[in-house]
Amino acid sequence: MTTTPARATVPTERRLPGQRRLLTGLMANSVTLYAIYGAVPAVLLANLVADIAPDSKSTSLGVISAVGAVGAMLANPISGALSDRTRSRYGRRAPWMAGGALLGGLSLIAVGVGNSLLWVAVAWTLAQIFLNGLQAPLTAVIPDRVPEERRGLFSSAAGLAQMLGAVVGTAVAAAFANALGLGFAVFGVLIIAGTAVFLLLNREPSTADARHEPFRWKDFLRGFWISPRAHPDFAWAFLGRFLLILGYYAVSSYQLYVLDDYIGLTRDQANDLMPLLSLAMLPGMIAMIVISGPWSDRVGRRKPFVIAAGLGMALSLFLPLVLRSEVSMFGYAILTGAAFGMYMAVDTALMTQVLPRPDDAAKDMGVLNIANALPQALAPAVAAAVIALLGGYRSLFATAIVLVVLGAVSILPIRTVR
DSSP states (O other): OOOOOOOOOOOOOTTSSOHHHHHHHHHHHHHHHHHHHHHIIIIIIHHHHHHHOGGGHHHHHHHHHHHHHHHHHHHHHHHHHHHHHOOOTTOSSHHHHHHHHHHHHHHHHHHHTOOSHHHHHHHHHHHHHHHHHHHHHHHTHHHHHSOGGGHHHHHHHHHHHHHHHHHHHHHHHHHTTTOHHHHHHHHHHHHHHHHHHHHHHSOOOOOTTOOOOOOOHHHHHHTTOOOTTTOHHHHHHHHHHHHHHHHHHHHHTTHHHIIIIIIOOOHHHHHHHHHHHHHHHHHHHHHHHHHHHHHHHHHTOOHHHHHHHHHHHHHHHHHHHHOOSHHHHHHHHHHHHHHHHHHHHHHHHHHHTTOSOGGGHHHHHHHHHHHHHHHHHHHHHHHHHHHHHHTSHHHHHHHHHHHHHHHHHTTTTOOSOO
């Protein structure tokens, strides 16, 4: 990998006190962020698109999501790289987190007042850009401040936050299914407030006096290329995360339409059932997240947990593939909650252990976050294409099974992490 010249090290944060406060703050902020990622597209955005264009809802949602994915893909690593270079009295990460939360929250509010597909597409794309601008420096807090031997615990917390965000967010979003504008506004305000509280309670040391190399566009742009040949573990981790996340969200992002068009419920019945399915995920999800991260710290291994999680997700997707009923959807929810909980409990820890350079942590985590944010944004478009071209929702479940299994086995070649 070609990077910018070595820079002066900015003040380290990992020895500062307040790890418990940091852990709590990261969880709270992440829950709100992942509630937006996991619930808004699947509930609020899906309902809004269906209201505006009922005859083309599947295709329209896929197109809007694909456009937003481009913004997400670019914003995450760029904001991470810029935060790595930021020197201010408020630190490196805080200015970008604050700006991303404020502009992302306002963009969400704008989505909710839209009455045309073009408006919704533009506003949602802006929301994706700014929220991913928040996510990159937020995830860099772990390699910045947390020693490697404690990252399993923090990875569990990050995984719990992601799943709680999706589950609780779905329940909250479903409550606003008949008041979509208010629902978007609620999530917009929550992300602004949650980020503000985190930044106030977990202040960074000033980097205003830290030296750094002069900014050069050529070196800056070249730094985003991380050679798979020079850093194969990074490449395999990226691929594994991308495939697992895409397989999971390809189904969950279309859950409203699965219940409506595949199971055969009315839209009101589907909206009523979605929070119950989300709640069914909670017991196994919480148990596996709480257990798996600290367990992986104790045994010093990450890969067996990822493989088991991928196979568990494949099993959960097999149920609605062979049985079209509400019962199979509850079985899917229970199993996938446990499996995905195990995965998210160790995923962040594994990713922080394959970073090429500590000084570029936010940029490199931003690149890895593409493998998280991009498949979430692309999932509706991929689902729409599979449903249209391969023969309906059973093809969607089969495709998701293939994706999660491939994602699990993709981490096997990683050598620096056991």
